Amino acid sequence: MTIARAPRTLDSADRRYLSTVMTKAMLSEEEELSLARRWRVDGDQRAMQKLVTAYLRLVVATAARFRNYGLPMPDLIQEGNIGLMLAVNRFDPERGVRFSTYASWWIRSSIQEYVLRNWSIVRSGTSAGQKALFFNLRWLRAKLERAGGGTLTLDNATRDEIATALKVSPADVTAMAQRLAARDHSLNETVGGEEGGDAFQDFLVDPGPNPEEIVAAKVDGGQRHVWLTEALKELSPREQLIIVERMLNEEKATLEELGGRLGVTKERVRQIETKAFRKLQGSVQRRARQAGEKLVGKLEGLTSLEPTHA
Template sequence: MDTPETQRANRRFMKRAMTVPLLDEEREFELARRWKQDRDEQALHELTRAYMRLVISLATRFRNYGLPYGDLVQEGNVGLMQAAARFEPDRGVRFSTYATWWIRAAIQDYILRNWSIVRTGTTAAHKSLFFNLRRLRALIDNGTRQNLTEEDRIFIAERLGVGTKDVAAVDARLMAGDRSLNAPVSDTSSDSVAEWQDLLACDRPLPDEEVMEAHDTEKRTQWIESALETLNERELVIIRERRLRDEAVTLETLGERLGISKERVRQIEHAAMKKMRDALLAKVPDPEEAGLLA
């Protein structure tokens, strides 16, 4: 939050920035060329000072995101310097037009990194929604509606070219502030009051589920190894290469390796699978239900 001293300093900075005269196209081109070709820092300073008012103007548009105005201006200055470093005067584009994109991008990136402790706007769709959702919300019933309906989400999604799920996710994020997981669930003064982190669901398997899964995996491995023992050497090679690898070897490749046709490889594979299924049926009533030969 800006202190009174910071606010006075910001006003002095803006007042000085507004007194710097604008550059005509010829002078702007000359300064940009001197910086680009000769690395003339005096030319760079004159060029960037002339467009400090552009930084102030863009920073003012983003004052409603709860971040210090002085920080927005400083981030905009970073964008201005990036624009000066990349600007190519020979392309015939005014520096102010080119710099506007860099200044806005720097300010928006700063807001997305600091608006919340949880990173926001990690995709292009979410970034567009973050900076436009409030404006579009205001168009719906003059901004008086608290919760968006499905029709509202469709309206916003079509206006911004994003998905309705993205609209719902960003709207929920903007409507809810950050909350500490250690904050109490209620205001009670009891020593045993629960915290929000106590209500988080754990997606990990329970200990008994982990034991059961490990046991079942071990049994399946034993059954498969027992079934593989019923195969001859050539059948075993084909099954291992075709069924037990992350990327199956092609029939043609195996045929060349074994000196037989790819059709013969397919026939042997089919017969080997039937042999394994018969071996498993002798031990397991339903191999597919047990996760075998599905």
């Protein structure tokens, strides 16, 4: 399924919200600390609301920096507001940091996480280095283009320069550049957009066995089970017990446990197990060899038949 990019235009309600937010006055450092203390110490809801309202414009400004990822601006603002609320609840006014500085980090982090989750159906940026690469590759590449005075291709030198600047591997740079240059496709979409052509899913390789291999494995497995059952009957009751308990049960018994049940030492159990396994192995191999000889005989009989003429 292909992701549909939401329109970037804002309706009248969104415009009124932005207009209201951007007219709110910023707070001084003393006002920030006073409101933060009232909320943190006294649980003053009005102080918290005033602190949040004053920095909604910071959310809008931060969200605007991420509008080129094709996601709805109102959704980016909403995620930024969540980050702002987290900042209010976690801010410690006694650490000597401006609330606006502290909140900026939480707002940006919330919006970035939203972009990573929704930019594509394929998850990108699962590590800190990949996140930095996702959000900075375009900017850094554009900067290098401006410095070079033209369009910059991602050659080895450019790739290595970006990898060094962002502290990631050159392979990560190449993979992310390819990911950003591509778009999401439905697996049912035809290659080249031609009706009736091959779909993208037709080129996916199934790592599992094909139907013929599945049937062959089922038939062979059933035949081996028959041979094994017949071979077990050739063992003595004590040998059968040891083989079943030591090799065929999901919870395998220890040599010491079997020795206690049979009244022998665990070394004797080990000797019996080794001998019984060799007998079992030889019996199964003999049956397999006999089955192969019969099959060869049948094939030889078929090839020697004379064609009949009506």
